Amino acid sequence: MLSFESDYTEGAHPAILEKFIETNMDQQSGYGVDVYSESARKKIAKACGKEDADIYFITGGTQTNQLVIDTMLKPYEGVVAAVTGHVAAHEAGAIEYTGHKVLTVPQYLGKLKASDVKELVDTFYNDANHEHMVFPGMVYISHPTEYGTLYTKEELKEISDVCHAYNLPLFLDGARLGYGLMSYDTDVILEDIAELTDVFYIGGTKVGALCGEAVVFTKNNTPAHFVNLIKKHGALLAKGRLNGVQFDVLFTDDLYFKISRHAIDMAEKLKTIFKEKGYEFYIDSPTNQQFFIVDNKKLEELEKHVRYGFWEKYDDTHTVVRFATSWATTEESIEKLKELL
Amino acid sequence: MLSFESDYTEGAHPAILEKFIETNMDQQSGYGVDVYSESARKKIAKACGKEDADIYFITGGTQTNQLVIDTMLKPYEGVVAAVTGHVAAHEAGAIEYTGHKVLTVPQYLGKLKASDVKELVDTFYNDANHEHMVFPGMVYISHPTEYGTLYTKEELKEISDVCHAYNLPLFLDGARLGYGLMSYDTDVILEDIAELTDVFYIGGTKVGALCGEAVVFTKNNTPAHFVNLIKKHGALLAKGRLNGVQFDVLFTDDLYFKISRHAIDMAEKLKTIFKEKGYEFYIDSPTNQQFFIVDNKKLEELEKHVRYGFWEKYDDTHTVVRFATSWATTEESIEKLKELL
Amino acid sequence: MLSFESDYTEGAHPAILEKFIETNMDQQSGYGVDVYSESARKKIAKACGKEDADIYFITGGTQTNQLVIDTMLKPYEGVVAAVTGHVAAHEAGAIEYTGHKVLTVPQYLGKLKASDVKELVDTFYNDANHEHMVFPGMVYISHPTEYGTLYTKEELKEISDVCHAYNLPLFLDGARLGYGLMSYDTDVILEDIAELTDVFYIGGTKVGALCGEAVVFTKNNTPAHFVNLIKKHGALLAKGRLNGVQFDVLFTDDLYFKISRHAIDMAEKLKTIFKEKGYEFYIDSPTNQQFFIVDNKKLEELEKHVRYGFWEKYDDTHTVVRFATSWATTEESIEKLKELL
């Protein structure tokens, strides 16, 4: 059975597994002070163009969002996100579990607009009752978004400007950051993100690692006693090397970028095939997630041979489905899919 | 540099790494429904003698304690633990972060006594003001304890009986369970634990895995929508195979037990050497953690060549130190240590 | 200075103060077991037509909403409310503070629709990813709403039916319940509310008391150890008599209803005057809160002589303002206002 179900259906990039074997018997201290974590931190900081960035490895995306948002917000604050933002809709209330509200703004193909953030904040402070409401305390965006779309550098700058005009940290969820940076259709590079945001993370789980996200604090703004807070959240690994080794490999010889580019190449091939076969695109995504509107009868047939993501009902006879490529997608599988469509 | 610092200084048992490579490109769905997790669950259930046990894989120990305790307790309840229990002392307030109090009873070489639990509960219900206090809602024990000690089967049975007489679930933290089960000096087997507790976990991180703990609900008592609650806690891995593969390997051909026994064999050799060299034992531990009282001058010399854990000040001229063995400890390193002592 | 700023600008109905004096030196036990609380509970249960209703007195509205929602929801659930619902917008994140999300549906003059609740729940369960989202766990409505509007009996019944079809408790916030029940334009009586909801509260603070809300559990569905949970929330009064005496007076000889009717009579007079003077109504409210669209220049003049609530900007030259009557509003003040308009 073919699968384009998600970008986390395989294990890890082989170079990571090799490094696990190579380093396996080295004795290292726990909790993130091992030499691999240290090395990975340096390489990532360099790639970001921020030698003094403060970097922590967390195991998964929801955990990272929960931890960063909870520890960056003050008790009277909530986080601003698009209504379709992962933290607003698909994390089982993980943010609210920490006692903070998610304040939503409209989404445009999964993205939020600087002007909407500005309006939300202005409206808040103009409301005579605002002391009885949740203060907007930071802004959350994802890049790529949940719909695979990307902010332009200009859009990011506008959002960053609004945030900083109001002293709101800007947090970028980069669960699929590699696929965004390596898109054919982006003018945003890693250094831009490090410059324009206050904290962001580089996703590993969906970009070649077995697990792991690298949180980057870019402005000497790490919350006090952050290791303690990671522990309090239940998120501190004893064997910190698990994440350290993986990110050390991913940030050696640009592996992270190379494998991300491969996924983009595969996604572009996929798009071409769907276009040729006359399928309708739900969204024109420039990254590794592609959304198509497919006739339900066709789906009945397809699902015997290939797995994909069911996104939402489009109308009574059509469904929006997601096909995702990844670092692990082969040309061969794309060819097979072509025959099935 | 030799290291007996902890049982999590190396990577994973080689068989696990091999299996990662072997299964790497298999496409599997995420969030724990992969075939490896499924296989691991069946093998563990069988090893527990409870075919209908409900099993979940969580990444780390603090996370597991936090999750199990929070989801098993009712809002008006707290968890009873020994004052030295990991959840009482060394988890950065992770339990209180979930809104629950840790109610402490005395420790005896790291263990709690059934009679003390009974007295705490009786005192609570006899207090006319108990509606203004935290209800005892479950009992937490660790086996081995934080001091490496073990409950006897009779002690476990007594605690289990008290718990069940008061409708308190009994939760056993088995972060180092393998080392407990394979001790030369125990009458407790895995089936006993599955029988006497309501929920427990089998530690992977400290017993041969890169990460992972297998939570076993033994009485058809899994909290409703547990997967949702794992997600809400930020603890749900996208690539569930990471834990699944590891536990599948550990529970194939008794690997978990064999490597645990190796650690015990190494610990016994260590004990013999320390005894022969005239060192004083702080506690007579039957598992892989050994605690010695060492002269500070000797330590100054030792620490040039070997790493170990600093436990606590003993007196002005002596310190309690911990030497831990593991599945990865070699006879060669024991021999080298012997020369240094 | 005249004031129509809110319905909580005066102290308490004089009969309450008299009763405070009359009962002052009676020695009563604390925490709600005093004879006045007991008497009040019986009278309220009778007025609700539910002799077995379980009743608790809480000091304020936000506290009541926070307590009821937190203790009625399961950990994986959130509360459904209109986007304008008090718990969604104006309680400083008090619900999220308890770890629960507010799931919003559209508002129609402050009310939510049964069909929107049904759609939200259906959409949720039809989403293949719903285990990764917050379960709808109860429905919150306010009656009157934040805009002074009222549900019809039919509308309440529809909402109640949807709730019970999906096993969702229906919670009615009655902070201004008296003003709703005594409206000229309602077919809903207290017994209906007790019948159709699972839990609701009868507001005292805004209807003649110094403080206090009476929470009524109508279906033998009080959360276990509710007094403990009140205490845990910091909401348990030592002198329970403070709330008990007040509600005992309010529910003696229909005082609660009589004073509510007075406020409605005053509101109707107010409406007539504004209509006669040619003001535009923002909403046609049948209760004690009236919303008008007023020219900003007129407001500048008015605010020298009278206080009212600023609701929101209407356009560049007009503002929506709120005038509230209460049990304490005098005909004299209405006449004075007439002169100013």
Added chain:
Amino acid sequence: MLSFESDYTEGAHPAILEKFIETNMDQQSGYGVDVYSESARKKIAKACGKEDADIYFITGGTQTNQLVIDTMLKPYEGVVAAVTGHVAAHEAGAIEYTGHKVLTVPQYLGKLKASDVKELVDTFYNDANHEHMVFPGMVYISHPTEYGTLYTKEELKEISDVCHAYNLPLFLDGARLGYGLMSYDTDVILEDIAELTDVFYIGGTKVGALCGEAVVFTKNNTPAHFVNLIKKHGALLAKGRLNGVQFDVLFTDDLYFKISRHAIDMAEKLKTIFKEKGYEFYIDSPTNQQFFIVDNKKLEELEKHVRYGFWEKYDDTHTVVRFATSWATTEESIEKLKELL
């Protein structure tokens, strides 16, 4: 039936009720900006010798403890208290509900010792693993304590010095502060408390009010947006006048101190009688709570005529009971009790 059950068995001091009547129809804005609250704040600040003290009125003691501790602590911190401290034992886990641990030190007649606090903090920072533990973040004491005992000025100074040496705010729970300040046997005055602590509260509920505690921040150290945080905790009263009027009366013409002294006078009479009758004192308390060891047979007889607090079992034939006096205790009731003993 006579009652010495507690100091909250009656309503309010008559002067408070008179003031309620006198001010009842004044129209005042809500949420604590009324003229009575404003006046009360000024009078209290003056009584404290701190004109710039920042003062808030909260309805009850547990709520105040929960709010102050939660908002003063940082996320990685817990509060240090005596094992018998109210927050440690008798508040249904209200502190843990906010996510913070209570770190306990030994009690000596209900008091904690500066040296024990110092040792706890030193031990914490000397522990190599302290990043995995809860940081001591503030110190909580009660004055009078739960056993009616009082700190001397010297003891308070020592505690204050230790706290400030380690940058720990010192929080004094003054639920019964009046009875402490007016004891025959104290050298501590209100100005001392304002000087030596960082935040404390002046109890109203147990000292003549129907409800209310005045929180005093003494060092320009009020948490940011404190009104928002009060609301988020569900603790903000709409009719702030309820607390404002009461404290305004209590701090006019030294009423708070006079009625507290009356309670002390009555307690001293009580002590004399018990002493004359040959009863054994459990603790030599200098305030309004008195603890006696009474034969169970005598108690059987007594409880037909008088109510008191059951404290704890002393031995198989004796019980520790508490007799409390208050502002409302009459000489007549003391005389009646004398006949019964």
